[in-house]
Amino acid sequence: MARYELVKRSVALITLTNPPVNALSSAVRHAMAKSMEQALNDPKVTAVVICGENGRFCGGADIREFAGPLRGPPLVPLLDAIEAGEKPVVAAIEGVALGGGFELALVCHYCIAHFKVNHFVLKIIKAVGMSRAAKPLSSRRVSMLTTPCPPDLDALLEVVTMEVKKKARGVMAPLACIQAVRAAATMPYSKGIKRESELMATLFNSGQARALQYCFFAQRTAGKWTLPSGAQWNNSKPREIRSAAIIGLGTMGRGIVVSLARVGISVIAVESEKKLLETGKQMVIGMLERDAKRRGVSASLNLLKFTLSLQDLKDVDLVIEAVFEDMALKKRVFQELSKVCRPATLLCTNTSGLDVDALAGVTDRPHLVVGMHFFSPAHVMKLLEVVCGPRSSSETIATAMSLGKRMGKVSVAVGNCPGFVGNRMLKPYMDQATFLLEEGATPEQIDKALEDFGFAMGVFRMSDLAGLDVGWRIRKESGLTGPDVDPKNPPRRRHGRRYCPIPDMVCEQGRFGQKTGRGWYMYDKPGGTNAKPDPLIQNLLEMYRSRYAIQPRNISDQEIIERCLFALANEGFRILEDGIAARPEDIDVIYLFGYGFPRHRGGPMFYASMVGLERVLERLEHYHQAHPDVPHLEPSPLLKKLVACGSPSVQTWREHIKTMHSHL
Numbered sequence: 210m211a212r213y214e215l216v217k218r219s220v221a222l223i224t225l226t227n228p229p230v231n232a233l234s235s236a237v238r239h240a241m242a243k244s245m246e247q248a249l250n251d252p253k254v255t256a257v258v259i260c261g262e263n264g265r266f267c268g269g270a271d272i273r274e275f276a277g278p279l280r281g282p283p284l285v286p287l288l289d290a291i292e293a294g295e296k297p298v299v300a301a302i303e304g305v306a307l308g309g310g311f312e313l314a315l316v317c318h319y320c321i322a323h324f325k326v327n328h329f330v331l332k333i334i335k336a337v338g339m340s341r342a343a344k345p346l347s348s349r350r351v352s353m354l355t356t357p358c359p360p361d362l363d364a365l366l367e368v369v370t371m372e373v374k375k376k377a378r379g380v381m382a383p384l385a386c387i388q389a390v391r392a393a394a395t396m397p398y399s400k401g402i403k404r405e406s407e408l409m410a411t412l413f414n415s416g417q418a419r420a421l422q423y424c425f426f427a428q429r430t431a432g433k434w435t436l437p438s439g440a441q442w443n444n445s446k447p448r449e450i451r452s453a454a455i456i457g458l459g460t461m462g463r464g465i466v467v468s469l470a471r472v473g474i475s476v477i478a479v480e481s482e483k484k485l486l487e488t489g490k491q492m493v494i495g496m497l498e499r500d501a502k503r504r505g506v507s508a509s510l511n512l513l514k515f516t517l518s519l520q521d522l523k524d525v526d527l528v529i530e531a532v533f534e535d536m537a538l539k540k541r542v543f544q545e546l547s548k549v550c551r552p553a554t555l556l557c558t559n560t561s562g563l564d565v566d567a568l569a570g571v572t573d574r575p576h577l578v579v580g581m582h583f584f585s586p587a588h589v590m591k592l593l594e595v596v597c598g599p600r601s602s603s604e605t606i607a608t609a610m611s612l613g614k615r616m617g618k619v620s621v622a623v624g625n626c627p628g629f630v631g632n633r634m635l636k637p638y639m640d641q642a643t644f645l646l647e648e649g650a651t652p653e654q655i656d657k658a659l660e661d662f663g664f665a666m667g668v669f670r671m672s673d674l675a676g677l678d679v680g681w682r683i684r685k686e687s688g689l690t691g692p693d694v695d696p697k698n699p700p701r702r703r704h705g706r707r708y709c710p711i712p713d714m715v716c717e718q719g720r721f722g723q724k725t726g727r728g729w730y731m732y733d734k735p736g737g738t739n740a741k742p743d744p745l746i747q748n749l750l751e752m753y754r755s756r757y758a759i760q761p762r763n764i765s766d767q768e769i770i771e772r773c774l775f776a777l778a779n780e781g782f783r784i785l786e787d788g789i790a791a792r793p794e795d796i797d798v799i800y801l802f803g804y805g806f807p808r809h810r811g812g813p814m815f816y817a818s819m820v821g822l823e824r825v826l827e828r829l830e831h832y833h834q835a836h837p838d839v840p841h842l843e844p845s846p847l848l849k850k851l852v853a854c855g856s857p858s859v860q861t862w863r864e865h866i867k868t869m870h871s872h873l
């Protein structure tokens with residue numbers, strides 16, 4: 210936990226040894242306290258060096274211990290003892306020094322960054338000796354320093370507070386940090402530290418802390434996929450990918466090219482027409498150049514090749530198809546790829562919801578076919594859904610997961626069903642929002658409730674950004690709207706269920722969102738981003754309600770949140786039942802990284818567990834009774850089962866799902 214060695218008979222070397230990141234667990238704090246005492250009391254010791262094993266100084270508090278009651282010695286008295294000691298203490302920092310690890314470094318009298326200690330302890334000590342001769346130890350104590358307090362501190366912090374409130378809506382920690390900075394600037398050290406401890410205690414005991422800790426581990430668990438066959442992340446070897454091809458240079462394709470090229474993979478980009486190819490090429494080059502400038506590196510343009518011919522793909526390791534969302538077109542592309550690419554080439558599709566196995570079925574290598582569902586813009590968004598078809602081999606899945614990681618994505622393995630996890634859950638969420646419009650709410654009221662909850666954007670602003678025509682086309686193709694609607698359907702019903710045609714009516718007016726300057730909101734110009742309520746939408750809603758004799762009612766924010774988010778989580782439970790996601794953490798990670806779900810709420814499944822499963826069940830039953838023609842509001846069997854089992858913690862739901870059907 211902390212190794213103590215005497216180097217050259219005069220230097221105490223204390224090495225933190227708590228893999229993987231040398232976090233300050235109770236055992237580490239205990240061992241550190243003992244080692245420091247030994248070093249300070251040993252007359253032979255003239256200086257102390259603290260370092261971390263395996264190239265990592267310290268990752269801060271051991272977050273694994275936060276789940277239970279806190280044990281062991283507190284950190285602050287240990288830090289005080291180090292700082293007040295009469296022997297110079299040096300923090301030899303390799304890798305990370307985060308949270309409590311950073312505090313530890315700060316109280317040491319000297320910090321040396323980027324140092325291989327094991328090799329240079331004596332050099333460190335020599336350097337310290339020289340500085341010590343120049344400066345007495347008291348001048349090295351952080352607690353003795355006075356903090357400069359700017360005269361306009363209040364105004365300054367006011368501005369920062371406003372900024373933080375806008376950027377991190379409803380999040381407690383950044384506001385507490387501002388208060389801690391105020392304490393540091395206005396109080397003596399001992400009082401400031403006390404104030405900081407109070408603030409920390411408040412945060413520490415909050416639901417937000419639990420949610421954030423859950424998110425931290427959920428993100429790391431998500432990469433650990435398993436298949437019913439027993440193949441899993443730690444027994445399946447990914448292939449090395451040196452070259453890749455992208456088919457289609459639309460928004461998605463361009464982002465994927467950039468994501469691959471900036472991690473050193475050669476990319477061949479294919480388009481069907483010269484003009485499209487040239488436009489795509491210019492945009493990719495511009496994106497890569499801007500990205501390289503921001504990161505202070507040179508743009509990897511030499512890795513790119515642009516072509517109109519699929520024949521150029523014969524030697525690539527992997528292809529990602531990113532053509533228009535049309536099954537027939539995608540099938541033609543996959544058939545063609547089967548002919549052109551060498552037999553070992555992996556064939557991936559960026560479809561956002563079509564059947565990956567149907568695509569695999571038209572190839573000569575269904576085991577090498579997998580979905581790689583990027584989120585737009587693909588070079589910015591961190592999420593990647595890796596869609597495992599029933600015939601995808603474990604090597605194929607391992608390769609897609611590892612490629613995602615290499616591109617800096619948070620990759621989550623999911624099963625194959627319409628919409629996969631993210632987009633399948635989006636439907637009931639958006640349906641509830643449009644039903645609420647029918648019943649009396651406005652787009653801005655619904656968005657405000659969701660944004661106050663913490664979403665970066667409410668559902669209507671998000672739809673305007675994404676483009677309303679995409680969903681309209683899908684609804685037309687599936688016969689929900691347009692000329693193919695079965696005339697036997699009564700108004701506002703399809704297939705015996707409630708259906709809200711308002712989104713179709715908005716599209717019929719050519720309002721496709723930001724790109725047309727009009728959607729659920731109005732914008733200054735096409736492509737504008739400043740959303741303003743549009744009286745035309747208010748009129749449309751009023752006319753619609755009067756046409757169908759709907760008496761608008763006042764809808765509370767609570768109802769908006771419950772109906773949208775409980776319907777979302779309910780579909781998550783069904784996804785778990787169906788084995789499309791292996792665990793609730795995977796669903797939450799998808800919503801955190803792909804759909805702007807507020808991190809301090811932990812994701813839809815964690816949020817449901819925080820509200821209380823019993824309460825979620827009771828509210829869904831209530832709403833389903835009020836809207837029996839909305840099947841998404843009918844509580845899922847898994848939710849009922851979990852409530853019947855006493856609402857176990859989200860981390861143990863997997864035990865209750867085990868017996869159910871699994872695609873993963």
Ligand SMILES: CC(C)(COP(=O)(O)OP(=O)(O)OC[C@H]1O[C@@H](n2cnc3c(N)ncnc32)[C@H](O)[C@@H]1OP(=O)(O)O)[C@@H](O)C(=O)NCCC(=O)NCCSC(=O)C[C@@H](O)CCCCCCCCCCCCC(=O)O
Nearest residue numbers: 229230232268269270271272273283284285307308309429
């Ligand atoms: C460290 C990282 C940057 C590494 O990133 P990398 O990408 O290389 O690797 P991974 O992220 O995949 O992580 C690898 C592996 O390590 C696990 N892990 C990482 N960090 C921790 C950790 N801090 N604790 C436990 N485990 C950790 C991770 O789960 C992976 O495991 P796996 O099994 O999946 O391989 C990156 O990981 C990172 O950013 N980590 C988080 C760092 C962080 O947030 N640190 C701050 C923690 S909070 C803190 O330090 C606050 C302090 O002020 C409090 C210190 C007090 C300590 C005592 C506790 C008592 C609390 C009561 C307060 C009373 C005050 C008093 O004590 O006096």
